[in-house]
Each structure stands twice: as C-alpha cells, then as structure tokens.
Amino acid sequence: xxxxxxxxxxxxxxxxxxxxxxxxxxxxxxxxxxxxxxxxxxxxxxxxxxxxxxxxxxxxxxxxxxxxxxxxxxxxxxxxxxxxxxxxxxxxxxxxxxxxxxxxxxxxxxxxxxxxxxxxxxxxxxxxxxxxxxxxxxxxxxxxxxxxxxxxxxxxxxxxxxxxxxxxxxxxxxxxxxxxxxxxxxxxxxxxxxxxxxxxxxxxxxxxxxxxxxxxxxxxxxxxxxxxxxxxxxxxxxxxxxxxxxxxxxxxxxxxxxxxxxxxxxxxxxxxxxxxxxxxxxxxxxxxxxxxxxxxxxxxxxxxxxxxxxxxxxxxxxxxxxxxxxxxxxxxxxxxxxxxxxxxxxxxxxxxxxxxxxxxxxxxxxxxxxxxxxxxxxxxxxxxxxxxxxxxxxxxxxxxxxxxxxxxxxxxxxxxxxxxxxxxxxxxxxxxxxxxxxxxxxxxxxxxxxxxxxxxxxxxxxxxxxxxxxxxxxxxxxxxxxxxxxxxxxxxxxxxxxxxxxxxxxxxxxxxxxxxxxxx
Ligand SMILES: NC(=O)C1=CN([C@@H]2O[C@H](COP(=O)(O)OP(=O)(O)OC[C@H]3O[C@@H](n4cnc5c(N)ncnc54)[C@H](OP(=O)(O)O)[C@@H]3O)[C@@H](O)[C@H]2O)[C@H](O)CC1
Ligand SMILES: [K+]
Numbered sequence: 329x330x331x332x333x334x335x336x337x338x339x340x341x342x343x344x345x346x347x348x349x350x351x352x353x354x355x356x357x358x359x360x361x362x363x364x365x366x367x368x369x370x371x372x373x374x375x376x377x378x379x380x381x382x383x384x385x386x387x388x389x390x391x392x393x394x395x396x397x398x399x400x401x402x403x404x405x406x407x408x409x410x411x412x413x414x415x416x417x418x419x420x421x422x423x424x425x426x427x428x429x430x431x432x433x434x435x436x437x438x439x440x441x442x443x444x445x446x447x448x449x450x451x452x453x454x455x456x457x458x459x460x461x462x463x464x465x466x467x468x469x470x471x472x473x474x475x476x477x478x479x480x481x482x483x484x485x486x487x488x489x490x491x492x493x494x495x496x497x498x499x500x501x502x503x504x505x506x507x508x509x510x511x512x513x514x515x516x517x518x519x520x521x522x523x524x525x526x527x528x529x530x531x532x533x534x535x536x537x538x539x540x541x542x543x544x545x546x547x548x549x550x551x552x553x554x555x556x557x558x559x560x561x562x563x564x565x566x567x568x569x570x571x572x573x574x575x576x577x578x579x580x581x582x583x584x585x586x587x588x589x590x591x592x593x594x595x596x597x598x599x600x601x602x603x604x605x606x607x608x609x610x611x612x613x614x615x616x617x618x619x620x621x622x623x624x625x626x627x628x629x630x631x632x633x634x635x636x637x638x639x640x641x642x643x644x645x646x647x648x649x650x651x652x653x654x655x656x657x658x659x660x661x662x663x664x665x666x667x668x669x670x671x672x673x674x675x676x677x678x679x680x681x682x683x684x685x686x687x688x689x690x691x692x693x694x695x696x697x698x699x700x701x702x703x704x705x706x707x708x709x710x711x712x713x714x715x716x717x718x719x720x721x722x723x724x725x726x727x728x729x730x731x732x733x734x735x736x737x738x739x740x741x742x743x744x745x746x747x748x749x750x751x752x753x754x755x756x757x758x759x760x761x762x763x764x765x766x767x768x769x770x771x772x773x774x775x776x777x778x779x780x781x782x783x784x785x786x787x788x789x790x791x792x793x794x795x796x797x798x799x800x801x802x803x804x805x806x807x808x809x810x811x812x813x814x815x816x817x818x819x820x821x822x823x824x825x826x827x828x829x830x831x832x833x834x835x836x837x838x839x840x841x842x843x844x845x846x847x848x
Contacts, residue, residue: 329562330539331553332523334503335461341521341546352544353388353420356520357395359542360494363518364400364453367490373452376404381451381489382429383444383478383512384420385458385471385498386413392494392520393457394420398427408451410434410444412458412471440470441477448478453490456512459498461524466509467499475499476510493517496524497535503554505529505752506718513537521546525555528752529720530740555720555750558800560818564846566801568606568779579608580778583636585659586643586673586767587618588652594618594644594674594767596625597832601771602640603628604839605805607778611636613659615652618644637781639663640774642676643767649675664688667785669777669795672732673770674698680730681705689784689792690732691777691799693770699726699736706730720750733795735773737766741803748793751800755807757827759814764832765806772839773802805842806835813838818845 333341345352365375382397384390394409394417401407407429409416414435425431437443448454458471467475475498482488493514496502500511505526517536519527521544526532570579582602587595595618599610603626610629612622622629641656641663656676663670669689672679677698680686683706694702696715699722703710706729715722716738723736723744733745739758743751776798777784784794808818813834814827 329559330523330528330557331548332525332528332555333548333551334525334554337548337551337554338461338521338524338546341548342544345545350545352520353391353395355544356392356542357399359540360392360396360455360492360518361399361403363516363540364396364455364490364492365403367492367516368453371490375400377406378453379406379451380408380453380455381447382407382409382424382455383458384409384411384413384416386415387460387462388417389460389462389494389498390457391417391420392460393455394424394429396455397429398423401427401429408432408447410447412440412444412474435470441473444474445477445481448481448489449485451489453492454478454512455492455494456498456514457494460495461502463499463502467511471498472510475512479510479512482512491515491537493536495520496526497532500526500532500535502526504718505532505720507532507535511535516540518542520544522548525720525750528555528557529742529750530738530752531717533740533752533754553749555752557752557754558804560846563801563804564848566776566797567843567846567848569848576608580637580775580781581609581611581635582607582774582778583639583659584610584612584771584774585614585639585641585656586645586770587614587621588645588649589615589617590646590649591644592618592621593764596621597764597767597836598640598643598771598774599626599629600833600836601768601839602775602778603771604836605772605775606843607775636668636778637785638668638774638777639670640673640770641670642673643770645675647675647678653678663690668781669784671770671773671777673766677702680732686731689795691735691773691795692726692730692732693735693737693766693773695737695766699723699734702726703729720744724750733799735799735803737769741800741807743796743799743803745793745796748796751796753800753803753807754820755804755811757807757811757814757816759827759830760807760810760835762830762832765810765835768832768836769802769806771836772806773799776802805839808845809838809842810835812841812845818842
C-alpha cells in the first residue's frame with residue numbers, strides 16, 4: 329500500500345526530529361542528488377558535465393534544492409540557481425555558493441519569466457524547489473508566470489529536460505490533489521518522509537511522474553494515512569479463497585437488480601463481472617428481456633428471490649423508469665433491513681436524490697456527472713467540471729451527505745467513505761472509456777461485497793471502512809483486467825505502448841487473467 333499523509337501530519341512528525349538535530353534536510357538533499365544522477369545515467373548522460381538548473385523558492389523546499397545543487401556541483405555538474413525569492417535558505421545558499429553553483433537573482437530582471445526561460449534553455453535537468461508543503465493556494469506571481477512559461481516551453485524544447493520535483497510539484501494542492509494554478513509537470517517527484525495526498529489524488533497526481541519516497545524516519549507507519557493506493561500485495565490479502573468447508577452460500581450470494589427493457593445488456597455485463605470475480609451464486613431479478621439474456625449467458629444464475637449477502641442495484645436503469653425505480657427502492661429497503669451491503673449504480677443513484685438517509689452499508693458508483701447531479705439534488709450545486717477538478721473533495725462531501733461510500737469513476741478512481749482514508753487507484757487505461765464498463769465494475773464490486781456481506785452486516789462500526797477497501801479493490805481488478813484485455817502490462821508502465829481497443833465484455837472476460845497476476 330502506498331500511504332500518504334497531510335502536510336500538517338508531516339510537520340508534526342518532523343518537529344521532534346528537527347528539535348533533536350536530525351539532519352533531515354541533508355538526507356533530503358542526498359536523496360535528490362542520487363535521483364538526479366540515476367535519471368541522468370538512465371538517459372545516457374554522464375553526471376559530470378551535465379547542466380542543472382535549480383528553481384529556488386524562499387522556504388526549506390528551496391533549501392533542499394540548493395543543498396542538492398551543491399552536491400551535484402561537486403560531482404562535476406554545471407549548476408545554476410534561479411533564485412525566485414529575495415530570502416533564499418541561508419545554509420543552502422552558502423553550501424551552493426561554496427560548491428561553485430552560479431546564482432542568478434532573477435527577481436531583479438524586468439522579465440522574470442524570460443530570465444528563467446533563458447537559464448532553463450541551457451539545462452539538461454530542472455530541479456523544482458520553489459514550493460513544497462508550505463504552499464498556500466496556487467502559485468503567486470512571479471513564480472506563477474515563470475512556471476507557466478516553463479511548462480509551456482518544455483514541450484517545445486528540442487530535447488525535453490528532466491524535471492525533478494522536490495517533495496511535490498510546486499503549486500499542487502498538497503492535501504487534496506487539486507491544481508489551483510500553474511504547475512510544472514515532473515518526470516520524477518522525490519518526496520520527503522512520506523507520500524502526500526496530492527501525489528496520489530487526481531488531477532495533481534498526473535503531474536508528479538514517478539514518485540520516490542525518501543525515508544526520513546518520521547515514524548508514520550502506524551498512523552492511518554489520509555490517502556492511499558492499493559497494490560497487488562494488498563489486493564491478494566483481500567481476495568477470498570474458498571476452503572474445503574465452503575459451499576455456494578458461504579461464498580456469498582449476490583442479488584442483482586439491473587437492466588431494463590431499454591438497456592437489457594447491462595444485466596448480463598454485471599452478472600459476468602460478478603461471476604468472473606468469483607462468488608457463490610447470483611440471484612438476478614429484473615424484467616423479462618434482461619432475464620432471458622442473463623439466463624442465456626449464464627445458466628448458473630438463479631432468477632428467483634431469496635436470501636442474499638449483498639445487492640447490486642441500478643446498472644442499465646434510468647431514473648425516469650418509475651416502475652423500475654420502485655423495485656430498486658424495495659431492494660434497497662430489504663438490504664437496509666438485513667444490514668447487507670448494496671452497490672448503487674446509474675438509475676439507483678437517483679434514489680438518493682431525496683433526503684433519504686442510507687441506513688445500511690452502501691457503495692455508490694457514480695461518474696463525475698452523476699455525482700454532480702446527486703450533490704446538486706442534495707443542495708450542493710456543482711457541475712461535472714467542478715467535480716472533475718476536485719474529485720476527492722466532492723467524493724468525500726457526497727459520502728458525508730449520504731452516509732454511503734463513494735467510488736467516483738474516472739481515469740483515476742477515487743474512493744471516499746464518510747470517515748477514514750481516501751483511496752486513489754490509477755490501474756485503469758483510457759480504453760476503459762467504452763459502453764458497459766461501468767456495469768462490469770458494478771459486478772466486480774458486488775461479488776466482493778457479497779463475499780464479505782455477512783462480515784459487514786455483523787461487523788458494525790469496527791468494519792465500517794471495509795466497503796471502501798473493497799471498492800478500491802474492485803477498481804484495482806477492473807483496471808488491471810482492462811489493461812490485460814488491451815494488451816498492456818498488468819502494472820502501468822510509461823513505456824507500455826498504446827494497447828488496443830476493448831469492449832466491456834473483453835474486460836469481464838479478462839478478470840480471471842487479472843486475478844492470476846495477483847500473488848496469492
Ligand atoms: N523542515 C525541514 O527541515 C525539512 C523540510 N523539508 C522541505 O521543506 C519543505 C517545507 O518547507 P517550508 O519552508 O515549510 O515551506 P515551503 O518551502 O514549501 O514554502 C514556503 C515558501 O513558499 C512561499 N509560498 C507559500 N505559498 C505560496 C504560493 N502559493 N505562491 C508562492 N509562494 C508561496 C512562502 O512565502 P510566504 O510569503 O507565503 O511565507 C515561503 O517562502 C518541504 O516541502 C520539504 O521540501 C525537507 O525535505 C525535510 C526537512
Ligand atoms: K517543489
């Protein structure tokens with residue numbers, strides 16, 4: 329699991345170490361130096377002789393960069409420092425000066441951005457040490473103008489420089505992953521002590537490049553993270569494996585109320601997603617046409633009512649289908665009465681547009697537009713664009729308002745419960761943007777909820793966070809299956825190539841292959 333902690337938590341953890349004279353900044357600077365050298369060599373450049381530009385702000389983030397610049401100068405790099413502050417870190421400045429780093433007081437230039445661009449044009453490496461966890465809001469001028477110019481020019485450069493961010497790309501929302509102003513996208517972010525939520529949460533996470541965490545001995549492992557990302561090892565621990573005493577009822581029965589005359593196929597896709605993920609049995613309840621489709625695709629699906637350990641409500645239904653909404657509301661009521669978890673997708677989300685309080689464990693699976701509709705219906709008027717610009721904040725808000733867990737679908741899936749860590753899963757591929765993939769995801773989630781349904785129903789508050797963990801697991805499996813179906817490697821890799829178009833059925837059919845890549 330990749331665990332991220334807020335700026336305030338990091339400061340609290342740093343305090344006693346700094347008071348005890350621990351050389352945190354020296355450790356940070358060494359780690360930065362090592363990463364720059366590694367990346368230069370990986371690009372076929374010699375360290376000695378390479379040119380490095382330090383972008384230096386007025387706080388300790390700039391101090392890290394100046395100390396790293398001094399180390400690099402001593403290793404033969406030509407290092408320049410663009411001081412975008414009139415009070416650079418004193419010890420860092422003296423170390424840099426002592427090592428022969430050339431200092432440029434660019435604030436004195438008439439055109440600060442132009443002066444920075446001029447220095448940048450001559451550098452193989454740009455080290456972004458403008459702002460770290462001390463950021464308040466988006467970058468202010470003149471840093472904003474300089475960074476906007478660098479970000480724009482970078483793509484036009486004949487040979488793109490290596491951009492390395494110190495702690496975080498300057499100007500991102502460190503704790504919420506927003507992008508409040510200009511940010512220089514990084515190839516590598518060397519983050520100090522622990523990952524920050526802004527390095528996991530979209531959209532800022534997309535600007536961080538590869539994230540390397542430097543161990544500063546902050547001792548945060550025992551502390552619940554503010555945000556986290558599940559890895560294959562974490563998912564392996566969560567995937568149920570039946571034992572000799574198990575039978576279909578102990579493995580979990582999933583009720584699926586999905587599909588309609590207008591969208592019958594969703595019922596089959598949801599059932600396929602659930603079956604390929606693994607569970608005891610499915611009870612499908614719906615209109616004649618989707619029922620016939622499900623029976624044909626999956627004769628093992630039972631189509632009569634009975635006890636279930638979880639529900640999936642809503643794929644392939646629309647809020648204007650009053651009769652279907654009535655049926656979904658009844659199933660939601662039954663789930664609440666029995667305390668088993670329910671996944672609410674598509675039309676079923678409209679059941680929460682009223683002030684109904686969810687009384688049982690539920691996982692909502694909206695995309696940004698559906699979340700904007702739900703929040704607006706519940707008095708928090710927002711647009712799809714506002715949700716996409718701050719997905720974590722809006723997912724958490726919806727979880728607090730409804731009492732449910734929210735799995736917000738997107739290029740990165742964000743999961744928020746009313747309390748506890750946020751999850752950010754970056755496992756997917758843009759090829760997932762195809763009809764029916766949400767239906768398959770609902771089935772994957774339903775199978776996991778059914779496997780743990782009795783545990784969740786009996787677990788009470790102790791296991792209140794389990795639906796969120798299972799939702800993040802579903803996103804992980806769904807994204808990994810899509811990658812494999814598209815001919816991409818299971819683990820996202822920048823050099824993986826484009827992959828090929830896929831259908832929702834391909835994703836469902838690739839779930840067993842995805843499960844086989846999990847070390848169990
Ligand atoms: N504490 C340590 O020894 C270690 C810290 N690490 C590194 O330090 C930074 C955190 O350093 P800090 O000095 O707390 O803050 P920053 O350097 O991130 O930024 C403070 C300066 O930035 C200015 N600022 C704040 N917001 C903005 C903005 N929106 N636009 C422009 N400038 C901004 C602020 O100026 P003010 O006038 O607002 O005060 C400061 O000048 C951490 O990220 C690590 O990199 C070490 O790694 C570990 C040891
Ligand atoms: K930075």
